[in-house]
Amino acid sequence: MALALFGGEPVRTTLLPYGHQSLTEDDLQAVLDVLRSDWITTGPKIDEFEEAFASDVGAKHAVSFSSGTAALHGAVVAAGVGRGHEVITTPLTFCATANVVLHQQATPRFADVTRDTLTLDPSEVERHLSSDTKAILPVDYAGHPADLDELLSLSERHGLVVIEDAAHALGARYRGQSVGSVSHMTVFSFHPVKHLTTGEGGMVTTDSDAYAQQLRSLRNHGIDLDARARQTTGQWYYEMTELGYNYRLTDMACALGLSQLPRLKRNVQRRRDIAQHYTDKLGAMDGVSLPSVRSDSESSWHLYPVRIDQGHTNSKRGEIFQALRAEGIGVNVHYIPVYLHPYYRNRFGDRAGLCPVAEKAYSELISLPMFHGMMDSDVDDVVEAVDKVLSYFFTGIR
Numbered sequence: 001m002a003l004a005l006f007g008g009e010p011v012r013t014t015l016l017p018y019g020h021q022s023l024t025e026d027d028l029q030a031v032l033d034v035l036r037s038d039w040i041t042t043g044p045k046i047d048e049f050e051e052a053f054a055s056d057v058g059a060k061h062a063v064s065f066s067s068g069t070a071a072l073h074g075a076v077v078a079a080g081v082g083r084g085h086e087v088i089t090t091p092l093t094f095c096a097t098a099n100v101v102l103h104q105q106a107t108p109r110f111a112d113v114t115r116d117t118l119t120l121d122p123s124e125v126e127r128h129l130s131s132d133t134k135a136i137l138p139v140d141y142a143g144h145p146a147d148l149d150e151l152l153s154l155s156e157r158h159g160l161v162v163i164e165d166a167a168h169a170l171g172a173r174y175r176g177q178s179v180g181s182v183s184h185m186t187v188f189s190f191h192p193v194k195h196l197t198t199g200e201g202g203m204v205t206t207d208s209d210a211y212a213q214q215l216r217s218l219r220n221h222g223i224d225l226d227a228r229a230r231q232t233t234g235q236w237y238y239e240m241t242e243l244g245y246n247y248r249l250t251d252m253a254c255a256l257g258l259s260q261l262p263r264l265k266r267n268v269q270r271r272r273d274i275a276q277h278y279t280d281k282l283g284a285m286d287g288v289s290l291p292s293v294r295s296d297s298e299s300s301w302h303l304y305p306v307r308i309d310q311g312h313t314n315s316k317r318g319e320i321f322q323a324l325r326a327e328g329i330g331v332n333v334h335y336i337p338v339y340l341h342p343y344y345r346n347r348f349g350d351r352a353g354l355c356p357v358a359e360k361a362y363s364e365l366i367s368l369p370m371f372h373g374m375m376d377s378d379v380d381d382v383v384e385a386v387d388k389v390l391s392y393f394f395t396g397i398r
Contacts, residue, residue, distance in 0.1 A: 003392055004326040011385040012328025018303075019193030022267070022373035030259035034251045041250040042226045049254035050203070052261055057170075057180030059205035061212035064254065065219055068167045068189025070247040071202030073100040075185045076135070078204075078214045079161040081106045085134035089165075090120045091337035092358045093139045097165050098338045106134065110339055112355040116292040117141065118305075121357075122150035129154075135161040140169035140179060142303035142334070142367075143271075144293060148174050148182045155184070163187065167202075168302035170195045171268035175296045180205040190253075193371060195267050195300060196260045198253035219247035267372040271301035274370060274379055278304055281383045287394035288386070289364075303334055306386075307364035320389055321366055327385040332367045 002008025034040055046064060054062035065071035081087055083105035089097055091110040098108040111124035120138040136155055138146035148164065155162045164182070166172070167189035172179040180186045185208075188194075190201035204215055220226055222244030279290055289307040293299050308317045324331045337358050338344060339351045352359070368382055 001388060003323050003389065004328075005323040010326060010328045011388065012381050015325075015328050015330045016369050016374075016378055016381060017330040017371075018332040018367055018369045019371045020373055021192035021197050022371070024259075027256055027259045030255040031252050034255040037251075039251050041252075042248060043251040045251035045254040045258065046249065049249075049257045049261075052258060053203055054205060056261060056264065057178045057186075057205055059181050059186070060207040061205065061209070063204045063206075063212055063215040063219065064249040065202040065204065065247045066249050067200045067247075068187065068191060068202035069096040069100065070219070070245070071189075071204045072096060072163070072165060072167075072187045073103060073245075074215050074218045074247060075163045075187050075204050075211075076100045076104055076106075076137075077218055078185065078211050079135050079163060081134050084132060086130060086132045087135045087137050088120075088125050088128050088133060089137035090139050090141070090358070091339055091355050092118055092141060092335055092361065093165065093338060094167075094335060095338050095341060097137060097139055098344075101137070107132075108137075108338070109133070110337075110351075110355055112357045113141070113361070114147075115357055117144045117146075117294060118358070118361055119144060119146040120151070122147050122154060124355075125151065126154060129158060133158065133160060135163055137163050137165060139165040139167075140172060142291060142305050143168045143172055143300040144291075145169060145172050145174035145179055145182075145297050145299075152183065161185070167191075167194070169300050171264055171300035173298040179300075181207075184208065185211055190257060194302065195271070195372070196257060196264050198249065198257040198260075201249050201253050201257065214242075217242060218244045220244060221246060268300045270372040270374075271370060272299075274372075274374060275299070275301045275304055277379050278368065278383070282306070282386060285387060285390050285394075287390050301370055304368045304370040305334060305365050306368060307361065308366060310364060317364060317366065320393060323389045323392070324366070324385055327388065329382055329385045330369055333362075333365055334367050335362065337362055 004010035050062040081104045085106040087101045088109045101108040109128045111128045114121045118141045162183045164186040169179045185206045188203045190198040222240045222242040287309045
């Protein structure tokens with residue numbers, strides 16, 4: 001069958017995106033109820049959402065922010081990262097992970113990833129440690145937890161803070177523990193393509209009273225009391241005790257999050273079912289390697305990233321990517337290694353070759369559509385399109 005890229009009939013006539021939000025009438029009503037209330041920001045829904053979220057992941061505190069990036073920035077500030085410090089992180093991530101370090105006048109040091117899960121390699125982290133290292137910032141790539149115990153052990157020996165970027169990993173588990181209850185601080189994102197959405201939004205979970213108190217201050221301009229607290233106590237006086245930001249999440253967003261939270265386990269299980277279907281159907285195909293899950297972890301499958309074996313074809317990954325898009329499958333690539341972006345090249349110089357495992361993975365990766373609102377027919381369309389395209393490029397079937 002001719003590829004749609006070359007004029008053939010596509011598997012789908014409408015593009016299936018790689019990720020998409022799922023909303024119900026209850027979600028819409030929850031937001032509408034807040035819009036009709038006295039508080040649409042800095043109101044009671046903030047505390048409600050934070051308390052429910054902390055309970056769900058098994059953390060003592062949860063502090064909401066206006067985005068996952070804002071939450072990550074708040075965590076880096078709370079960890080004391082500043083001018084002259086270094087933070088060790090992965091290059092295989094969205095640029096925000098490293099950008100927040102730069103915002104603190106500190107330097108991100110990129111360590112390579114493991115070959116199986118593409119998460120930060122603890123042995124590479126140890127190799128990059130210096131007297132200037134202040135924190136370790138692992139990413140739970142695609143929803144698979146990083147090697148948290150090993151990284152925490154390193155942090156204890158060297159007096160460092162582990163800030164876990166779990167933007168992909170809400171609902172994941174690591175050695176029997178929920179992600180969000182393991183690291184010193186764990187950061188989540190509620191972007192529409194994630195397991196739970198508030199439109200934009202983020203959260204930091206922690207068991208530290210000190211971190212939680214500072215995070216709440218940082219998101220509110222560094223002010224010690226918010227507007228609702230002052231109104232409740234009948235006070236007008238407040239003090240700005242540090243330089244903070246306006247990183248507050250609204251009550252409207254928190255109402256949406258509260259409405260979605262009871263469906264989280266179902267959403268994650270749906271993603272696991274889709275991942276298993278992909279694994280069952282794609283495992284025998286030539287030219288593709290499937291993502292790994294370690295026996296001590298449960299991924300929450302934000303992404304389903306496959307790797308194209310370019311050693312068996314004259315085709316480049318880009319051609320296969322374009323062929324799948326032409327078939328109506330909205331594949332994506334996650335990620336260009338951060339230090340290869342123009343801004344980082346201009347600031348730090350060309351560092352191609354710095355993390356060879358991550359760079360090789362980048363050259364091979366394609367993310368298949370993965371979101372809990374996918375229908376079984378959508379999943380079947382992805383499998384059909386992948387089979388059609390790989391058969392063309394790897395076996396010569398026309």
